[in-house]
Amino acid sequence: MTSFAVVGCGHIAKKHIQAINNIDNAKVEALCDVNEERIKEFSHLCDAKGYQSLSELFRAHPRIDVVNICTPSGLHKDLTIQAAEAGKHIIVEKPIALTLTDANEMIEACKQNNVKLAVVHPNRFRPAVIELTKAFSKGLFGKISHANSTVRWNRNQEYYDQAAWRGTKAMDGGVLMNQAIHNLDLLLWFMGPIEEIKAYTTTRLRNIESEDVGVAIIKFANGALGVVEAATTIYPENYEESLSIFGETGSAVLSGKTANWIKHFQFQQLDTETSKQVVDKIDKDPYGTPGHQMIIQDMIESIKENRDPIVSGEQGREALKLVLAICQAAEEDNSVNWDSIN
Template sequence: MIRYGIVGCGHIAKKHVEAIRAAEGAELVAVCDKDPERLAPFAVDGVAGYGDLGEMVKQADVDVINICTPSGLHPALAIQAAEAGKHVVVEKPMALTLKDADLMIRACKENGVFLSVVHPNRFRPAMEELRKRVETEAFGTLSHANATVRWNRNQEYYDQAPWRGTKAMDGGVLMNQAIHNLDLMLWMMGEVEEVSSYHATRVRDIETEDTSVSILRFKNGALGVIEAAVTLYPRNLEESLSLFGEKGTAIVGGPTANWIQAWKFADLTDSQAEETIHRIHEEPYGKPGHQRLIEDMTEAVAQGRPPVVSGMDGYRALALVIACQQSAERGRPVRMEELERNPGVKA
């Protein structure tokens, strides 16, 4: 059994508990939170509870540490876990700066442990099907892509915890909500060369942006558009990823990007396309993404091979968010090569 410990007993930790308990070969043995009231409901059924990560890694027999704290706390905890010889699963975004993400990657590499960033949307059945179409070059030359997140996060959402909506701990709509969709876009389209962005705080009383629009140029020459907002009334409206090429059109969308809304390819008949759409619509969610990610990390540790969603995958998504933020702040396009990094890391 691969033994897991969770740091941070907030809302997202519940998904990690469920994922670990459902994953074959995985076992939850310890949880950690400095707040005894948050810790108590998780430290049950033989799971040891700790108020400090240092105490947990010394006393608990743990192989993997899952970091579920506010985003700004991820780097220090990941480095501490790695230096204790523990593999790391960290919630998105992995960090709020590239320098911190670099330090996390280095710490894991130097201590011989794996780092996986939680981008579970890659495991959605529709996204896996879309990835196959990209890998087999069914689109031909890709012309452009569109990533859209039109969600509602009302003021009560931000007021429920002091870190939400802050620059130091949250990072804004691109960093905290849309980064999953940006990861998917990068997974499908490849590396970005340049971005041009506008950000605004139109509705919510927060430090960060609640609305963002960006235009991208990919290294392969394709173009892209990102639209992200948490201002939709009265509830989530849409999360979608659209890809367009000389031989294919695909849109995966819905309130969450789980359903195929367009599926046209030169190498597929209408009946073949409809069969795929029907199959995905019969089971749009599949096995929970967090569970798939934990199962992958469990196998990675047991087999000694890297996890499917790596630290560098998380790094690339973070770099795209930061490029968009810097473009909006500077009022001009930003090339990815301009981003400030620690030496030795290239996204």
């Protein structure tokens, strides 16, 4: 039995608890939140005791295997280091942190204490993304010309006003850090190393510290180009999340309100009927096993097999670096070299 502690009893913690409940031989043993009332709100989801500090939790449950950190992003570093020093493996919500310095310290603490660190980028496990991964592994795209990463969503002022930390630079970040980072993780994962970035960001409609709109142009190391568009200003609700990749011998577009559907899938090496079968298969089951469940299951397996999690701390750091590079390029109103971001 793998035992878990969930830290931070907010909205996203419910996904973690439900995912753990759906996995055989996994159990939520403890909850942690500074607000005792929040802990009580989660009591119906699992048979777990609640604590208001990690140190108290670890004293009461010394055999906890994995700590799931679901707090505001600005708190990730200290909690990760505390858990690592207690010898616990860690699953941390996205983004891994809000600065590369914090991310580096988290990764180093886990290495020093010989524990595993996974970052929650669950979109990698979507059925449509898995099909895209297969196409890449078979070289079906040929030479890539360009790619587009688009997140056109709505987060109204009421959303940001629900908690004082939302939209702040110290605890949360803006649309790029909070909403678009999953799509950006996929863009970076498929398109490979980056050479240069140009960008603009602005806060147009929401009363927050961080950006609610961001656009960027990316030059990848292989010479391909990328376009990023992210916004939480779309009226009146979420409109689209998409990832489009175009190559010499193939092209694919994942889209919908979330990028769970294949809207275009054509390759020189695939006949029309085969492509249609792939699209139809995804239409029948666009969600598959929930991504959080896959991340947690992978952590259990990585412990047993003594390997790195599929989405490691280092990979979470790269997605964070892309967000920070876009923001820096916008702030400096100048192109930013990827290697200069550290």
